[in-house]
Amino acid sequence: MQPDLQRAAMVEEQLRARGVEDERVLEAMATVPRELFVPKATRGRAYEDVALPIGDGQTISQPYMVGLILSGLRLRGGERVLDVGTGSGYQAAVLAEMGADVHSIERVPKLAVRAREALAAAGYADRVEVRVGDGTQGLPEEAPFAAIAVAAAAPVVPPSLYGQLADGGRLVVPVGARREQLLLVVVRSPEGPVALAGVACRFVPLVGADGFGDG
Ligand code: SAH
Numbered sequence: 001m002q003p004d005l006q007r008a009a010m011v012e013e014q015l016r017a018r019g020v021e022d023e024r025v026l027e028a029m030a031t032v033p034r035e036l037f038v039p040k041a042t043r044g045r046a047y048e049d050v051a052l053p054i055g056d057g058q059t060i061s062q063p064y065m066v067g068l069i070l071s072g073l074r075l076r077g078g079e080r081v082l083d084v085g086t087g088s089g090y091q092a093a094v095l096a097e098m099g100a101d102v103h104s105i106e107r108v109p110k111l112a113v114r115a116r117e118a119l120a121a122a123g124y125a126d127r128v129e130v131r132v133g134d135g136t137q138g139l140p141e142e143a144p145f146a147a148i149a150v151a152a153a154a155p156v157v158p159p160s161l162y163g164q165l166a167d168g169g170r171l172v173v174p175v176g177a178r179r180e181q182l183l184l185v186v187v188r189s190p191e192g193p194v195a196l197a198g199v200a201c202r203f204v205p206l207v208g209a210d211g212f213g214d215g
Pocket of ligand 1: 058059060061084085086087088089090091092105106107108111133134135136151152204205206207208209211
């Protein structure tokens with residue numbers, strides 16, 4: 001099947017049918033060539049309903065999880081967004097396609113290099129900045145962010161990330177144990193964090209100062 005047909009089927013069957021309703025997210029995911037963000041050997045599986053290995057024990061998130069994370073951010077276009085855990089660069093590309101000014105941070109240098117290449121090949125290089133570092137600490141010099149998306153599991157809501165949200169800003173992060181988490185939407189308000197109930201999920205661990213320890 002042609003990639004554009006596979007993308008359209010992915011949006012209908014994996015996203016819309018399961019309750020992802022944000023049209024801007026659906027449109028962007030129907031546009032970004034996901035096959036450019038998976039290793040060549042697994043390109044034929046790019047639109048499957050699963051997370052796929054991208055090397056270094058890491059994965060490109062399942063499309064449904066990307067849909068849930070990005071819907072939780074409630075973006076309208078033009079916002080400054082922090083993407084924690086660049087991985088393949090796919091989620092950063094979808095954010096860019098939605099019109100966001102994307103700052104993405106990855107701890108594994110090799111993955112950051114590959115993500116930059118994939119983002120360039122897909123035409124998003126000028127809208128996404130990929131940095132290497134500990135994303136649990138955010139990017140203080142670029143803060144505040146209207147939205148922060150975290151694609152790896154944290155033991156608690158990382159305090160530095162909450163602190164780098166603009167007022168009314170939204171942070172979506174899987175929080176819980178190493179093997180199972182809840183995808184939380186946390187909104188910054190003058191009274192403090194407001195956490196909205198999330199769905200059960202399973203992400204690779206966020207490794208860093210406010211993440212899980214190494215190993
Ligand atoms: N958004 C990615 C999903 C990648 S999986 C995609 O669309 O492909 C999560 C990624 O988070 C992995 O690449 C992992 O190396 C990275 N990661 C884990 N801990 C991190 C940290 N403290 N800072 C930045 N990246 C981290």
